[in-house]
Amino acid sequence: xxxxxxxxxxxxxxxxxxxxxxxxxxxxxxxxxxxxxxxxxxxxxxxxxxxxxxxxxxxxxxxxxxxxxxxxxxxxxxxxxxxxxxxxxxxxxxxxxxxxxxxxxxxxxxxxxxxxxxxxxxxxxxxxx
Amino acid sequence: xxxxxxxxxxxxxxxxxxxxxxxxxxxxxxxxxxxxxxxxxxxxxxxxxxxxxxxxxxxxxxxxxxxxxxxxxxxxxxxxxxxxxxxxxxxxxxxxxxxxxxxxxxxxxxxxxxxxxxxxxxxxxxxxxxxxxx
Numbered sequence: 454x455x456x457x458x459x460x461x462x463x464x465x466x467x468x469x470x471x472x473x474x475x476x477x478x479x480x481x482x483x484x485x486x487x488x489x490x491x492x493x494x495x496x497x498x499x500x501x502x503x504x505x506x507x508x509x510x511x512x513x514x515x516x517x518x519x520x521x522x523x524x525x526x527x528x529x530x531x532x533x534x535x536x537x538x539x540x541x542x543x544x545x546x547x548x549x550x551x552x553x554x555x556x557x558x559x560x561x562x563x564x565x566x567x568x569x570x571x572x573x574x575x576x577x578x579x580x581x582x
Numbered sequence: 583x584x585x586x587x588x589x590x591x592x593x594x595x596x597x598x599x600x601x602x603x604x605x606x607x608x609x610x611x612x613x614x615x616x617x618x619x620x621x622x623x624x625x626x627x628x629x630x631x632x633x634x635x636x637x638x639x640x641x642x643x644x645x646x647x648x649x650x651x652x653x654x655x656x657x658x659x660x661x662x663x664x665x666x667x668x669x670x671x672x673x674x675x676x677x678x679x680x681x682x683x684x685x686x687x688x689x690x691x692x693x694x695x696x697x698x699x700x701x702x703x704x705x706x707x708x709x710x711x712x713x714x715x716x
Contacts, residue, residue: 473603476596476632507603507621509628510690538621546625546690547676 457482459489465497465566466490467559471504479515487522496573497566498523501559503534513548520553529569531555533562584649585657591643593634593660602631602643609645610656615716623656623714626691630660630710633687638662638708648713655696655715663707670700 455478460467466489468482486498498519502508508516520530533556535543543550556562591605592598606627610620627643634641641662648655667673676689688710692698697713 473600475600506607507625507628509625509632510687511628511632538618541618542621542625542694545622545693546629547693548690 456485459486461493461495462499462563463567464495464570465499465563466493466495467499467501469501469504473506474512476511479512483515483518483522486519487526490523490526490528496528496570498528498530499559499562499566500530500532501534501562502532502539503536503558505536505539508535508539508543508548510546510548513543513546513550516553517550524552527573529554529566531562531566534558586647586649588645588647591645592640593631593642593662594640596635599628599631599635603628605643605645606656606658609647610714613647613654613656613716615656615714619714619716622694623658623712626694626712626714627658629687629691630658630712633710634660634662634664634708638664640664641707653715655713657711657713659709659711661707661709666704666706666708667700667702668704670702674700 455472457468457470457478466486468486489495490498500516500519516532523530531554535555556565588609591602593602603624606624607620610623631643639662641660644659646657648657672678674688674692691712695712695714699711702708
């Protein structure tokens with residue numbers, strides 16, 4: 454079975470989805486990514502969906518699950534690069550993607566994620582703040 | 583109205599759902615559908631194909647091109663011989679699910695196409711057809 458590669462970039466994990474995933478592959482990615490957050494002690498996850506031609510409710514649910522699991526594991530998830538026609542279709546379908554942070558491209562996503570990581574680290578250092 | 587059958591696609595695995603998306607994209611693009619219309623009908627097809635596989639125990643998709651005067655459209659008919667749906671009205675409602683999904687499949691797919699038709703009887707399977715006009 455194919456696997457979607459997960460790359461470690463600084464304190465983040467970067468996933469670029471470049472193929473039309475079948476459902477089991479999407480589930481495997483969800484599990485692999487959740488495990489990788491813990492094993493690599495990552496503070497952020499960047500998921501690049503710019504190559505995806507469609508996002509249906511299944512993939513939408515996978516993205517929500519990854520975002521929720523990473524939050525519980527003290528990491529931030531940002532979904533980047535969603536194409537406009539994909540975004541419109543998702544909204545009409547009724548998928549909310551609530552609680553998911555987004556950015557226009559990988560550069561902006563990395564910028565945001567690094568800022569969020571710095572903020573959480575300085576809060577940790579301040580103690581009870 | 584003229585109907586031209588293009589092909590049938592079996593839906594027996596989660597890889598077949600990907601194949602359904604690819605076939606629908608190919609024919610929607612060949613008809614000259616806009617990118618947004620293509621995306622809507624592919625997404626609707628993906629939702630219904632998953633229902634056919636997960637709830638219907640597998641089945642098939644029939645792809646047809648419709649000609650109504652100058653108007654052309656793509657009709658997708660998904661059929662299975664699964665347990666059928668007892669309460670169609672309830673199944674069409676958003677967030678209703680008997681599985682682990684979001685419950686957006688049927689109602690969501692209906693919003694993405696121009697015409698939506700569902701026929702189902704408990705014990706006699708389900709037949710859903712979607713039309714997106716160009």
